[in-house]
Amino acid sequence: MVGSSKTASKVAVLLGGPSSEREVSLATGGACAAALREAGYEVVEVDAGRDLAARLTEIAPDVVFNALHGPYGEDGTVQGLLEWMGLPYTHSGVLASALAMDKQRSKEIFKAAGLPVMQSILAPKADVMAAHVMAPPYVVKPNNEGSSVGVYLVHEAANGPPPLSADMPDVVMVETFAPGRELTTTVMGDRALTVTDILTDGWYDYDAKYKEGGSRHVVPADIPQEIFDACLDMAKRAHDALGCRGVSRTDFRWDEARGMDGLIILEVNTQPGMTGTSLSPEQGQAVGISFPELCAWMVEDASCQR
Incomplete structure (x- = not known):
């Protein structure tokens, strides 16, 4: 079993919170809490609000x-x-989390590390709505959101912005x-x-990611070995370039x-979804790591390292 030497007993699972991805987080947190209980941990679910520090102290x-x-x-x-607060926590630390969430800065780090990315710019919303700021086709999205929240695809034949x-x-x-094809590691x-x-019938948007039947996953991907190996290598290099720890997912x-x-990198997600349709648990299972084992490994890997 992965991470079989258990050093933690009580785990607080943070879920919900105030962001636009609250519903996804509630699903992720609920699934992870259940998996951790199955793995033998005492689990307390905490809907993260302004009283979070007080709740964790309690x-x-x-x-x-x-x-x-x-x-x-x-x-x-x-x-x-x-x-x-000096509390060990799962996933990446302060700097890696901030960098990965800032899509433009993370792309600059990937380029410096010799990893392939698409050209992008940051532009005022008003300018983007007034005229094409680059030749179509292009994508418009927030610089610091995930789960395909607020993503607009402007086709080559678009009449305007x-x-x-x-x-x-x-x-x-x-x-x-x-x-091209959407791959992830x-x-x-x-x-x-x-x-x-x-595999989706259209754009891999929020509904395709989180609604049952919105997408189909072929794992392991049926692609040339050269591309498969390159995805593994680039994902690890991107993870390291940002200073990530624990689990991350590169798209x-x-x-x-x-x-x-x-083959190009879209982004690194330092907090991959852990819902019933999520990719990282599915990949773990494909290589022999059950969902409870994956969650337990993340708990035992937790630390305070910014």
Whole structure:
């Protein structure tokens, strides 16, 4: 069994929170709490609010399992609180979490590490709505959200710029569209697990990610060995370049017509989803790691290291 030497007994699972990804976090946290109980831990579920520090002081957990998604939970904010309190926690530390959540800065780090990314810029929302700020096709998205929240695909034949919703931030990322297949790889500590090919009938958006039947996963991906191995290598290099720890997941696009030149990194997720349709638990199972074993490994790997 992975992570069979148990050193923690009481685990506080942080879930919910105030971000736009609250519902995903509630699903992730509930599933992880159940898995940890199955693995033999005492688990307390904590809906993260402004009283979080007081709640954690009252609970006095051995480890905090961070099942939050989006701003506050995934961007270094709650990680800083846990560091201040001296509580070991799962996933990446303050700096890696903040960098990964900032898509533009993380891409700069990937480029410096020799990893392939698509061209992108940060632009005022008003400018993006007034005219094309780059030639279509391109994608518009928040610079610091996950789960495909607020993503707009502007097709090559688009008559004009996208009408962005009122809840989009004042500055957005505009990125050249990367055609091809959606691939993803989970890194668990010093090991890249496998590659999943994500098949959808359209755009891999929020509904495709989280609604039952929204996408199909081929794991391990039926792709050329050269591309498979490159995904494993690049995911581990991206994980290390950002300074991640624990579990992360790197998303790719692969244009098979261009071979190796068509493989690019989209982003690294330092807090991959752990819902019934999530990719990282599925990849763990594909290489012989059950969901309770994966969650237990994350608890035993927890630390306070910014």
